[in-house]
Amino acid sequence: xxxxxxxxxxxxxRGLPVTKELTLEKLKSILKYDEISGDFIYISAPARxxxxxxxxxxxxxxxxxxxxxxxxxxxxxxxxxxxxxxxxPKYHIDHINLDKGDNRFANLREATRSDNMGNVGLQRDxxxxxxxxHKTKFGYIAQLRTKEKTQYLGTFQTVEDAKEAYRVAAENxxxxxxxxx
Numbered sequence: 001x002x003x004x005x006x007x008x009x010x011x012x013x014r015g016l017p018v019t020k021e022l023t024l025e026k027l028k029s030i031l032k033y034d035e036i037s038g039d040f041i042y043i044s045a046p047a048r049x050x051x052x053x054x055x056x057x058x059x060x061x062x063x064x065x066x067x068x069x070x071x072x073x074x075x076x077x078x079x080x081x082x083x084x085x086x087x088x089p090k091y092h093i094d095h096i097n098l099d100k101g102d103n104r105f106a107n108l109r110e111a112t113r114s115d116n117m118g119n120v121g122l123q124r125d126x127x128x129x130x131x132x133x134h135k136t137k138f139g140y141i142a143q144l145r146t147k148e149k150t151q152y153l154g155t156f157q158t159v160e161d162a163k164e165a166y167r168v169a170a171e172n173x174x175x176x177x178x179x180x181x
Contacts, residue, residue, distance in 0.1 A: 033083040038103035063100035092116045114147040118174030132166035142166045
């Protein structure tokens with residue numbers, strides 16, 4: 001049965017060889033990870049144009065760094081986690097400082113989707129300057145978005161009061177992943 005969502009099956013349906021899962025030994029035989037800088041460096045050259053010691057990766061439009069190994073793309077932050085822990089992340093990898101290109105191991109942590117969504121910055125269209133707060137004709141409304149639903153926290157006279165209500169709710173719900181702007 002051929003399923004497009006599954007690369008292995010889809011590739012085999014097209015007559016292409018099935019790619020094996022990347023092992024830690026293979027990764028470490030090709031690349032070296034510098035946990036201080038967050039860079040991957042070639043330690044063996046897979047092609048003529050590539051030199052040993054070159055930094056690996058292409059910055060995508062969304063800011064993440066993509067690395068191709070044996071024709072298969074990987075995100076650098078997921079490879080860094082695998083390189084350091086020996087296990088593929090079960091969920092998401094969160095960039096603590098919100099910089100998607102900063103793959104230092106100290107800046108990465110495993111997170112659920114909900115945790116990862118707690119660590120987001122201010123939306124571009126936010127006019128109050130406070131996360132989770134928007135202005136209405138009745139005052140400032142504070143809301144917290146969770147994986148279940150949007151939780152109404154109240155209507156407040158000042159943006160500072162609404163911001164404080166959001167801060168308390170976010171710290172209770174997201175814990176260490178709460179980003180208060």
